[in-house]
Amino acid sequence: MTARPANAHQARLLRLLRDGGPNSRAQLGDLVDLSRSKLAVEVDRLLETGLVVADGLAASRGGRRSHNIRLAPALRFLGVDIGATSVDVAVTNAELEVLGHINQPMDVREGPVAVFEQVLAMAAKLKASGLAEGFDGAGIGVPGPVRFPEGVPVAPPIMPGWDGFPVREALSQELGCPVMVDNDVNLMAMGEQHAGVARSVGDFLCVKIGTGIGCGIVVGGEVHRGTTGSAGDIGHIQAEPDGRPCACGNRGCLEAYFSGAALARDAEEAATQGRSAELAARLDEAGRLTAVDVAAAAAAGDATALDLIRAGGNRTGQVIAALVSFFNPGLVVIGGGVTGLGHTLLAAIRTQVYRQSLPLATGNLPIVLGELGPTAGVIGGARLISDHLFSPA
Numbered sequence: 001m002t003a004r005p006a007n008a009h010q011a012r013l014l015r016l017l018r019d020g021g022p023n024s025r026a027q028l029g030d031l032v033d034l035s036r037s038k039l040a041v042e043v044d045r046l047l048e049t050g051l052v053v054a055d056g057l058a059a060s061r062g063g064r065r066s067h068n069i070r071l072a073p074a075l076r077f078l079g080v081d082i083g084a085t086s087v088d089v090a091v092t093n094a095e096l097e098v099l100g101h102i103n104q105p106m107d108v109r110e111g112p113v114a115v116f117e118q119v120l121a122m123a124a125k126l127k128a129s130g131l132a133e134g135f136d137g138a139g140i141g142v143p144g145p146v147r148f149p150e151g152v153p154v155a156p157p158i159m160p161g162w163d164g165f166p167v168r169e170a171l172s173q174e175l176g177c178p179v180m181v182d183n184d185v186n187l188m189a190m191g192e193q194h195a196g197v198a199r200s201v202g203d204f205l206c207v208k209i210g211t212g213i214g215c216g217i218v219v220g221g222e223v224h225r226g227t228t229g230s231a232g233d234i235g236h237i238q239a240e241p242d243g244r245p246c247a248c249g250n251r252g253c254l255e256a257y258f259s260g261a262a263l264a265r266d267a268e269e270a271a272t273q274g275r276s277a278e279l280a281a282r283l284d285e286a287g288r289l290t291a292v293d294v295a296a297a298a299a300a301g302d303a304t305a306l307d308l309i310r311a312g313g314n315r316t317g318q319v320i321a322a323l324v325s326f327f328n329p330g331l332v333v334i335g336g337g338v339t340g341l342g343h344t345l346l347a348a349i350r351t352q353v354y355r356q357s358l359p360l361a362t363g364n365l366p367i368v369l370g371e372l373g374p375t376a377g378v379i380g381g382a383r384l385i386s387d388h389l390f391s392p393a
Contacts (some may be wrong), residue, residue: 003049004393009034009042014071014390018056019194021095022055022070027226033074034142043069051075053258071095076131077385078138078175080119081184081377082213083337084158085260087115089122090378096194096386098375100131108143109152111161112170120174135177139381140167143212145230151181154229157236157248158212180384184208185232186223187380188370189216192333194383196371205323206370207234208336209316209345211260215323234323235259254319257314260291260338266308267294295340296392309341313348320349320367321356328361329372335370342369 144156151168
């Protein structure tokens with residue numbers, strides 16, 4: 001993709017077609033503040049660029065029938081969601097529909113070179129399947145703070161070797177297309193905003209509970225990243241004064257008590273101390289425990305597993321309650337790998353938020369699980385790069 005919209009009007013039309021699908025000139029005219037003649041000029045210029053194509057006649061609204069237009073069917077975006085222990089790679093069309101999606105285990109601590117070799121191999125596999133001849137752009141999520149203008153991770157606590165690595169520049173050269181980089185939780189929020197539970201909400205929080213804990217903050221429909229890209233790093237808000245040591249170097253952080261790693265550690269401790277026969281049996285079988293084991297034990301009615309989930313949900317809810325009182329969002333979305341713990345976790349979080357936040361802030365506040373699961377981040381990546389490409393050059 002070499003063409004870019006020439007002005008804000010063209011950019012607005014491209015995003016309307018991305019978010020709403022094919023549309024008629026007449027209906028687009030109802031959505032943008034342009035005269036009929038000016039709209040015709042801008043649409044014709046977009047047709048000349050090849051970014052949009054004619055798509056047959058629209059349904060009659062009386063009088064002469066309007067023509068439908070749509071984004072070019074050949075456009076392809078790559079979404080990459082790098083987590084702490086796995087990576088998701090997907091290819092989408094221009095409307096951000098996922099055409100193909102691959103997930104593989106991966107340890108982000110192996111460093112950027114090893115991780116990107118795996119990402120590029122996964123992207124090549126998607127291309128080889130016939131889904132794309134090439135990529136018009138790629139959006140990448142990483143599990144740490146990102147200096148957004150440069151696409152560079154900044155002092156990420158769980159990503160040794162990544163600090164200052166030129167992710168955007170390196171991947172752009174390898175993929176041969178424009179690349180944008182953001183924090184993985186921001187991409188999850190953008191994915192849920194585009195195609196998930198947050199479609200009609202302008203101000204919301206998207207909390208990801210996985211190996212770490214982070215929060216995407218969406219204000220007026222736009223992600224708020226903060227001055228240095230560290231907005232939403234709620235896993236390092238203190239949950240217990242002088243509590244457990246955390247990977248960030250502080251003590252008592254929420255992440256030290258309720259993340260995938262913390263939950264697995266507490267479950268293994270409960271198993272070895274004889275507090276849960278269910279967890280002990282799973283530990284004997286596998287040699288280690290994960291959040292998936294805790295979820296399975298809880299589903300089987302294991303009291304200790306349920307207590308671990310409730311305790312983590314209570315601590316997380318306390319932090320979210322403070323955020324709700326401060327920010328007054330219209331929605332809180334809970335996502336990430338640990339959400340396999342399901343409604344026991346959600347109930348504990350809701351209880352704390354509704355109990356501790358101001359009634360004015362929680363009176364009409366839904367707190368829900370995300371709809372998209374592992375595709376939220378890759379759709380968010382495609383949304384990120386399309387936002388960039390569908391902006392005036």
